[in-house]
Amino acid sequence: MTPYTPPTQDQLLAIRVNAGIEELAQSEKFAHAESDLVEAIVEGVGQFAAGEFAPLNRIGDLEGAKLENGVVRLPDRFKEAYDAYVEQGWNAIASPEEFGGQGLPFILSCNVLENLGAANMAFNLLPMLSVGAIEALEHHGSKDQQSKYLPDLVSGKWSGTMNLTEPAAGSDVGALRSTAVPIEDGEHAGKYKITGQKIYITWGEHELAENIIHLVLARLPDAPEGSRGISLFLVPKYHVNDDGSLGNRNDLRCVSLEHKLGINASPTCVMSYGDNDECIGELVGQENRGLMAMFTMMNNARINVGNQGAHIAERATQQALYYAMDRVQSARAGSPDKTPVAIIEHPDVRRMILRMKALTEGVRALLYYCAGQVDRGTIGDPDAKNRAEILVPMVKAWGTDTGVEVTGIGIQIHGGMGFVEETGAAQHWRDSRIAPIYEGTNGIQAADLVTRKLGIEGGEAMVALFEEIARDAAEQPTLLALAKDCAHIARWMRDEASLDDRLAGSVPFCTMAAVAVAGWQLMKQDQAVAGGAAPALAESKPVSVRFFLDRIVPEAHGLKASAIAGADLLYILPSEKLAG
Incomplete structure (x- = not known):
């Protein structure tokens, strides 16, 4: 497996052009996000990721996480790398600064996670989930909970998880059966006894952090059925004393680890709460409003x-x-020189490399554009907040689908050596394959786009996005056509299509929309580079952007027929006939 080289210049370009961090730095909240500091963070975390996380990527895949007598063990050096991550403040x-944070834009948090994840996707899930737990407590925790739990979560001394899924409650979270019973008296009066089992809990048990703060969805006695009767509870691995020191272990345990296709160094736990009827938790937010609170965490997680x-x-x-560049095989077709050349000189391999590069840069541009809108929403821009809401399912769905496609192309370029494990190319594909599934499958993301997100401002917020792209893309015919068709489909889904028709076309429409936004943001990058920004990218950026606009945008445009085809064909055959 080759070492990781941080794509610092492309990241800085996306942070400046797509996220607009220099404009954000004009606000009071983000005034200290000055150019020198931004560069130092992006360069620093890239170097840290390459030096500390990347060398453990292959080791983590081969050795994986292991459950021994109820304790999850990670390969050597994971503890030292995590300690260094915490010590350096990443x-x-x-x-929030009041809890020991640096109060910088979400954009830079995204950059930290991008570098750490590229270096080691499985390991990066540990801080990624903690970021979501911090946000959930910041928005919904009581003052006492914030002062008690946030400082050590913010530092990374403690880690956080989210516990939604149960054996009988996957995407239908409202079907969960975990319970929370109020404690009336004794030392835990005012708290709750938690009982139940949760599955697929990422980094649910480990020894790298001193404590683990589990955010657990459970149902109170006599709560309404379905999602309206779910509450959110904070359940620490170790009880926390009033002075902040750790007390006895709570009544929770990791029952088993899932044996997975990839991300083997990330312990995916089956967690059991209250086996001895002594698991104590605290209510976060209001009773029966837990799903709303958890969605704060989930929205963050979906972007990440x-x-x-x-x-x-x-x-x-x-x-x-x-x-x-290293693999030599065959002479270049049509060349009078019959000397074998590196395979990158062959047209189809060159096509695949350019496709990987253009898609990767497109996802990055979309990601940072969305992050910039999140930060604008944070400082009070309602239009940006709405736009971020619309962009989130595109980032999650198209971003992760693209990750799977690009890692698959990587295997193809390696040929037979990609299909065996020694090169490490297969690990990237195996690791990537979970991302379209968790935090809401990509089909659920697309459904969200054409239902809840299409409903923002009566559909005008989404249409306005595509109309803005069309105005900016007046001299880019492929992108202009795609943006116009996206606006047309959004109106059709809003005004004419049945719910089934919308859902039947949701995935192709989500892809079209995401490619339109990504192409728009890449076009802005190209214009900035032409104007003198990022001199190191002056040769490469115009080529990757042209490939995206000329090859990838027309492919997305071709999904129009599928997006508006409706649902009738899907239901012509009864379910039992589909197997016949």
């Missing part, structure tokens, strides 16, 4: 999962490029 980048598409694509692209 976990605290965007967290889309980020995984960018960073695994970057890692696979780097590895494929190095291999294609």
